[in-house]
Amino acid sequence: MFGFLALVVAVSLGVFGLLQHLKGKRILAAPFRKTGELAKNGASAADPKGMVSTEGEVVAPKPLLSPCSQTPCLYYEVKITRNWEKQERTENGYKTRTGSDTVNTLKQGMQFQLNDGSGPVEVDLSQGADAELKRGFDKSVTIGSFIPGQLEFGSLRMQTPVLSSDDRTTAFKAEERIVPVGGKLFALGKLEGAVIRKPNWRSMLLSNKGRQGLLASTATKKKVGFISSGAAAVLSIPLFIFGPKGSPGVPSCQSQMVGLSASASGSACQDRFYGTEGDSYSWKVDQPGAYTVKVVPPKVQIPIEPSIEIRKGGSLVAASDYPDFGQPVALTAKLEAGEYKLVVRDYLQRKMEGGFGYGMELSKGERQPAAEPDSPVAAEEALDEQAVPAKKAVAKAEPKAKSAKAKATSKTKAISKKTQPSSKKVASSSKSVSPRNAKPLPEPTGNTARSSARGVE
Numbered sequence: 001m002f003g004f005l006a007l008v009v010a011v012s013l014g015v016f017g018l019l020q021h022l023k024g025k026r027i028l029a030a031p032f033r034k035t036g037e038l039a040k041n042g043a044s045a046a047d048p049k050g051m052v053s054t055e056g057e058v059v060a061p062k063p064l065l066s067p068c069s070q071t072p073c074l075y076y077e078v079k080i081t082r083n084w085e086k087q088e089r090t091e092n093g094y095k096t097r098t099g100s101d102t103v104n105t106l107k108q109g110m111q112f113q114l115n116d117g118s119g120p121v122e123v124d125l126s127q128g129a130d131a132e133l134k135r136g137f138d139k140s141v142t143i144g145s146f147i148p149g150q151l152e153f154g155s156l157r158m159q160t161p162v163l164s165s166d167d168r169t170t171a172f173k174a175e176e177r178i179v180p181v182g183g184k185l186f187a188l189g190k191l192e193g194a195v196i197r198k199p200n201w202r203s204m205l206l207s208n209k210g211r212q213g214l215l216a217s218t219a220t221k222k223k224v225g226f227i228s229s230g231a232a233a234v235l236s237i238p239l240f241i242f243g244p245k246g247s248p249g250v251p252s253c254q255s256q257m258v259g260l261s262a263s264a265s266g267s268a269c270q271d272r273f274y275g276t277e278g279d280s281y282s283w284k285v286d287q288p289g290a291y292t293v294k295v296v297p298p299k300v301q302i303p304i305e306p307s308i309e310i311r312k313g314g315s316l317v318a319a320s321d322y323p324d325f326g327q328p329v330a331l332t333a334k335l336e337a338g339e340y341k342l343v344v345r346d347y348l349q350r351k352m353e354g355g356f357g358y359g360m361e362l363s364k365g366e367r368q369p370a371a372e373p374d375s376p377v378a379a380e381e382a383l384d385e386q387a388v389p390a391k392k393a394v395a396k397a398e399p400k401a402k403s404a405k406a407k408a409t410s411k412t413k414a415i416s417k418k419t420q421p422s423s424k425k426v427a428s429s430s431k432s433v434s435p436r437n438a439k440p441l442p443e444p445t446g447n448t449a450r451s452s453a454r455g456v457e
Contacts (some may be wrong), residue, residue: 002239003236003237003239003240003241004236004240006232006233006235006236006239007232007233007236009232010229010230010231010232010233010236011229012229013225013226013228013229013232014225014226014229014233016221016225016229017221017222017223017224017225017226017228017229018225020218020219020221020222020225021222023205023218024215024218024219024222026188026205027053027188027205027211027214027215027218028215029047029051030047030051030052030053030188031045031046031047031051031052031053032053032054032211033045033052033053033054034054034116034118034119035054035055035056035114035115035116035118035119035120035121036115036116036117036118036119036120036121037118038052038054038121038191038194038196039119039120039121039122039194040119042191042193042194043191043192043193045191046190046191049190049199050190050191050192050199051188051189051190051191051199052188052189052190052191052196053186053187053188053189053205053211054114054116054121054186054187054196055114055116055184055185055186055187055210055211056114056115056116056117056120056121056184056185057114057115057116057183057184058074058112058113058114058181058182058183058184058185059112059113059114059115059120060072060074060110060112060113060181063110063112063181064076064108064109064110066078066136066137066176066178067106067153067154067155067156067176068136068137068139068153068154068155068156068174068176069136069137069154069155069176070154070155071136071178071180072180072181073136073178073179073180073181074109074110074112074125074178074179074180074181075107075108075109075110075125075128075129075131075133075178075179076106076107076108076109076136076176076177076178076179077105077106077107077128077133077176077177077178078105078106078107078137078153078156078174078175078176078177079102079104079105079106079174079175080102080103080104080105080106080151080153080158080172080173080174081100081101081102081103081172081173081175082100082101082103082161082163082169082171082172082173083098083099083100083140083169083170083171083172083173084098084099084100084101084164084167084168084169084170085097085098085099085167085168085170086166086167086168088353089302089350089352089353090302090352090353090354091298091300091301091302091303091352091354091356091357092300092301092302093301093302095353097353098170100173103161103172104158104161107128108126109124109125109126109127109128109129109179110125110126111123111124111125111126111195112125114185114187121194121195121196122194122195122196123185123187123189123195123196124195124196124197124198125179125204125206127197127198127204128198128203128204129179129189129198129203129204129205129206130203130204130205130206131179131205131206131207132207132208132209133177133178133179134177134178134179134180135175135176135177136176136177136178137153137154137174137175137176138173138174138175138176139153139154139173139174140171140172140173140174141153141171141172141173142170142171143169143170143171143172147160147163147169148160151172153174154174154176156174160172179206183208184208184210185206185207185208186205186206186207186208186209186210186211186213186214187204187205187206188204188205188206189204189205253269253270253271253279253281253360268359268360268361268362269359269360269362270357270358270359270360271344271357271358271360272355272356272357272358273344273345273355273356274352274354274355275351276345276346276349276350276351277345277349278307278343278344278345278346279343279344279345280341280342280343281341281342281343281344282339282340282341283310283339283340283341283342284338284339284340285335285336285337285338285339285340286337287337287364288334288335288336288337289334289335289364289365290332290333290334290335290364290365291332291333291334291335291362291363291364291365292330292331292332292361292362292363292364292365293308293310293330293331293332293342293360293361293362294328294329294330294331294360294361294362294363295308295328295329295330295344295358295359295360296328296358296359296360296361297326297327297328297358298357298358298359300357302352303325303326303356304346304356304357304358305323305325305346305347305348306320306323306328306329306344306346306347306358307319307320307323307329307343307344307345307346307347308320308329308331308342308343308344309341309342309343309345310331310333310335310340310341310342310343311340311341311343312338312339312340312341317333317335317340318331318333319331322347323347344358344360
């Protein structure tokens with residue numbers, strides 16, 4: 001980008017240098033004559049085109065008075081400008097823009113004489129000239145809530161121009177430029193009779209520097225222009241090579257229409273429109289089928305509210321619904337082969353300074369719409385979808401639980417079988433000591449009785 005700017009500067013400076021070069025050649029090409037010789041010989045003193053140049057002291061018995069400063073002059077220009085400001089709505093919010101307009105221009109020149117001592121020659125400045133103008137007056141009149149009916153710029157009074165309703169006027173300004181009376185002037189123009197006038201195909205040259213001074217000034221400006229142009233051109237080369245690169249170009253949306261019918265993966269593009277009618281694209285569908293167009297608003301304060309229409313001939317084939325603020329809009333339509341118009345615009349048809357930007361995605365195939373959360377059927381389907389993984393997990397865990405239960409049951413049975421014989425033994429032993437089967441014990445003997453008696457003691 002910087003390389004391109006440097007190149008533009010180089011071209012501009014080169015053009016400036018070329019103009020100065022041509023101006024110098026023009027001065028050298030015009031015959032330079034004494035003022036008295038021009039007055040005496042007339043057209044014979046000029047070249048075949050009637051061009052001639054001369055210089056001498058200014059003689060102007062009754063000079064003009066400039067409108068604002070009342071300065072005696074040979075020529076004046078007064079430019080009246082209006083400064084304004086206005087609020088503009090852009091995608092990034094409201095911004096204040098300022099500017100100025102020229103509402104009036106006053107120009108007037110007079111006929112005077114140049115005399116180098118050999119006799120006077122008439123010079124007519126009524127049609128202006130390429131001259132070094134001197135500033136005579138410069139003043140602004142601020143406009144507030146009260147708008148005056150008349151404007152005053154020094155001695156100049158004028159009616160206040162009709163103001164625009166699209167903006168707010170902040171001031172009026174007058175700039176006065178003059179060619180003052182007195183001194184020596186160089187003049188180059190077309191000699192008609194004995195008067196030097198402005199040529200029909202170009203301007204008259206007038207300078208207070210004299211012929212040699214004007215040639216020197218022109219040569220200096222030419223040199224500066226060409227040298228600066230060359231330097232800027234050389235500088236643009238490394239800027240093009242090593243300077244920061246811009247972001248890759250995004251394909252235009254119109255180019256994405258070509259061959260879209262054969263594109264299953266779709267395509268994306270970016271575009272911008274500036275009017276309320278939006279953008280209209282020619283779309284040729286080679287293969288019938290379902291196509292989806294999606295418009296995506298940018299992330300800005302005031303984005304486009306997209307509206308999409310597909311038309312064939314003068315008939316509407318499909319149109320998108322009312323968009324949600326800042327949200328993408330998609331339109332799916334089944335199209336037959338043929339020529340269509342794809343229209344993208346702002347749904348509210350608002351006028352936006354700088355236009356509306358948007359991204360567009362084009363694809364072949366139907367877009368699967370998302371179920372609305374407020375719909376009972378959709379909610380039930382969503383719950384069923386959420387329950388499917390849980391059901392699968394439960395189904396997968398059930399065989400494991402049954403297997404674990406079966407193992408626990410088999411272990412319990414095995415333990416109970418092991419404990420059953422000991423129970424029988426206990427039962428049999430208790431049966432052997434039951435009273436029904438008990439036999440009478442024998443009488444203790446003496447030793448036994450004495451042992452028992454000791455134990456008791």
